[in-house]
Amino acid sequence: MARGKPSKPALGVPGQVDGLATLQSDRGDETQELFIYQWSAGVTLLAGAIAGLNDYTAIWCEHHDDLLGELPSGLFHAVQVKTDSTANARWICSDKGFGDAIRKFAEHEAAYSSRVERYILFSNIKPYVPAANAKASARLASSPVRVRDLCRTVSACSRLPEPYKASFDALVKYTGAAPDVVFRVLRKLEFQGGPHLEDFREQLFSVVAGVPACKNFAVGWLEKVRDDLLLLVGKASSVSVPALQFYASLLQPDGRPEAIVRGKRVAKEDFEQTIRQHPGSGFRYADVGGHLQLGKASGQKERLRQKMTAGYVAPYFDALWMLAMSAEEKLLAEANVDAEGALRKTKQLESAMLVACKKVELDAVIAEPDERRRGLKILQGVFQKAEDLARHDRATVEGERAETLQGVAGLLSGSCKFAWGASIDGAGDGS
Numbered sequence: 519m520a521r522g523k524p525s526k527p528a529l530g531v532p533g534q535v536d537g538l539a540t541l542q543s544d545r546g547d548e549t550q551e552l553f554i555y556q557w558s559a560g561v562t563l564l565a566g567a568i569a570g571l572n573d574y575t576a577i578w579c580e581h582h583d584d585l586l587g588e589l590p591s592g593l594f595h596a597v598q599v600k601t602d603s604t605a606n607a608r609w610i611c612s613d614k615g616f617g618d619a620i621r622k623f624a625e626h627e628a629a630y631s632s633r634v635e636r637y638i639l640f641s642n643i644k645p646y647v648p649a650a651n652a653k654a655s656a657r658l659a660s661s662p663v664r665v666r667d668l669c670r671t672v673s674a675c676s677r678l679p680e681p682y683k684a685s686f687d688a689l690v691k692y693t694g695a696a697p698d699v700v701f702r703v704l705r706k707l708e709f710q711g712g713p714h715l716e717d718f719r720e721q722l723f724s725v726v727a728g729v730p731a732c733k734n735f736a737v738g739w740l741e742k743v744r745d746d747l748l749l750l751v752g753k754a755s756s757v758s759v760p761a762l763q764f765y766a767s768l769l770q771p772d773g774r775p776e777a778i779v780r781g782k783r784v785a786k787e788d789f790e791q792t793i794r795q796h797p798g799s800g801f802r803y804a805d806v807g808g809h810l811q812l813g814k815a816s817g818q819k820e821r822l823r824q825k826m827t828a829g830y831v832a833p834y835f836d837a838l839w840m841l842a843m844s845a846e847e848k849l850l851a852e853a854n855v856d857a858e859g860a861l862r863k864t865k866q867l868e869s870a871m872l873v874a875c876k877k878v879e880l881d882a883v884i885a886e887p888d889e890r891r892r893g894l895k896i897l898q899g900v901f902q903k904a905e906d907l908a909r910h911d912r913a914t915v916e917g918e919r920a921e922t923l924q925g926v927a928g929l930l931s932g933s934c935k936f937a938w939g940a941s942i943d944g945a946g947d948g949s
Contacts, residue, residue, distance in 0.1 A: 551715075553755070556599045558722045559640045559712055560585055560751035561744075563597070564789045568729050576785040579755040583622060585640075588783075593635040596626050600641045603715055608646035609639070610660040611685040617692040623703045624695035637703055640710045642718070655681040665689075666704045675701040719744070731793050739796055746792050754784045795912045802914075803869035810868050810929050812853065815846045818932030825931055829893025829938025838897075838928040845925025863916050870915050871926045874903045875936045882939055892939030900927050 533542040560577050563585065567574040574595075578586035587595035598619040602609075609616045616639070623637040639645075645662045652658055659665070659681035668682050669675070675697045678686055686704075690697050713721035726732055726744045735743065759781045767775035819839060826835045849867075853860035878899035886892045904923035907915045915923055930936060 552601060554748065554752070555601060555642075555712070555715065555718055556584055557748050557751040557755060558718050559597065559599045560755075560784065561722060561747045562640075562712065562725055563587055564751075564784065564786060565725050565729050565747075567786045568731070568789055568793075574786065576783050577751075577754075579751055579782050579784065581779065581782040582626065587638075589635065591635075593633055594630075595636045595638055596623060596634050597638045597640050597710075598622055599712070600639060601712075601715055602641070602643045604643075607643045609641065609643060609662055609709075610646045611662050611665060611689060612660060616662060617689060620689055620700065620703060620707075621693035621695065623707070624693050624699050627699050627703050627706075628695065631702065635706070636708055637706050638708050638710050640712050642712050642715050644711060645709050658682075659685045662707075663709070666707050669701055669704040674698075722748070729793065731790070735796075743793055743796050746796075747789060750784060750788065750792055754782050757781075794910075795917070801870075801911075803866055803873075805862070805865060810864060810926070810933060812846055812850050812864065815842060815929055815932060818929075821934065822928060822932035824942050825937055826893070828940045828942050829896065830890050830940070831893040831897050831938055834897060838924070838931075841921055841925035842928030842932065843925070845922045846929060848922060866914075866916055867918065867923065867926050868930065870907065871904070871923055872930055872935055874907065875900055875927050875930060878903055879936055879939065886939070889940040896939050900924065 534540045557579075560579055563572065563574055563577055566572045572587070573589055574587040575590055576588040578588065578594075583596045584599045585597035587597060589595070600609075600615045600619055602615065611617075619639050626634050626637070646660060647663050648658050648661055665678075665682050665685050668678055669686075672678055675683075675686060686697075686700070689704075690700050693700060695703075712718070713725075723740060723744050726747065727735070727740055732740060732743060757778050759775075759777045763777035763781075764775050767777035770776055770779060822839065822842070823832070823835050826832050826838070849860060849864050852863065875896075879896055882892045882895040882899065886895055901920075901924055904927065905920040907923060908918065908920040912918075931938070
């Protein structure tokens with residue numbers, strides 16, 4: 519990336535005629551923004567699921583529709599994402615965008631009526647709702663909300679009153695679908711308001727901040743979480759799958775590898791996992807560490823060996839010692855780059871693993887009265903706990919691998935912070 523900022527745009531403002539102000543004809547950047555706006559709709563739906571505001575277990579991106587919301591019952595909500603940049607715009611029945619959405623929904627209704635519970639128009643603009651003093655019949659009949667509500671109150675489309683029947687007939691003609699299919703679509707139709715086009719990223723920031731697990735995040739972390747969630751939906755909306763899965767998948771009837779279709783599903787758990795991976799979302803221990811003295815672990819080698827021997831796990835000393843030395847070397851290398859940041863990280867890892875090790879030690883003491891067997895249970899428990907933290911609670915352990923966490927456990931034992939189920943002769947419980 520070049521340093522500094524140029525004082526003028528490269529080659530000037532494009533598309534100007536005779537040097538006079540002229541709108542651009544090539545608006546590829548704005549088109550890309552509309553795709554990202556659609557991704558933001560997916561983030562909004564799953565953020566709502568995490569917060570308990572809807573029942574979605576997953577969303578499918580660019581599969582049958584812009585979005586499909588998957589319900590625990592196995593039914594779906596089909597979502598069309600439509601935008602309009604016109605000032606003070608409202609959806610009316612004759613709008614092309616609204617007609618296109620109804621036409622797509624009608625295709626689903628004709629093929630999957632029993633499996634699609636609801637149709638949702640997600641948009642930055644609202645549907646037109648007449649004021650109490652509105653009188654013009656054509657204007658009243660242009661309201662999609664009124665036409666929908668009347669469809670819900672009558673038993674058949676033929677019973678729709680005028681002037682709303684005329685709007686319904688125009689929709690049927692535009693979509694090319696059967697009247698009873700459009701009638702069923704409108705009965706299932708809902709509207710959902712999305713963020714404004716101009717600042718949807720900033721508004722999505724507030725959406726993510728409302729997720730319970732994100733409420734205590736700092737601004738910087740919230741922005742990173744938002745962008746990661748957008749990218750997660752964006753990848754599912756494209757054909758971004760690993761090469762091995764792509765070429766190892768059988769082709770579907772539409773000619774695409776099965777992996778591409780599977781990759782379009784983003785589960786609620788995927789969102790929760792993405793949030794948990796951020797350091798801002800893990801459990802943060804108070805800044806009271808400092809038990810580990812990096813650079814001095816080599817002097818604790820014999821102490822660790824004695825403690826593991828006392829706990830009948832001496833055969834595993836060499837492996838744990840190598841992990842301890844590797845963990846110390848890694849943390850020291852980070853300290854050479856960012857001393858303050860590495861100190862905070864070391865204290866967090868130390869606290870996380872000390873609590874984990876002491877809990878494993880406590881469980882083993884309660885479950886196993888024989889000291890000769892207790893040490894092996896503790897060693898197994900510590901290694902398993904490190905793997906669990908590295909896999910399922912990456913934020914709490916600063917995204918470190920299980921091997922590093924296991925090495926930290928070795929360092930803690932060498933510095934006399936926990937034992938292997940049995941004390942060295944003459945030492946206390948923490949030997």
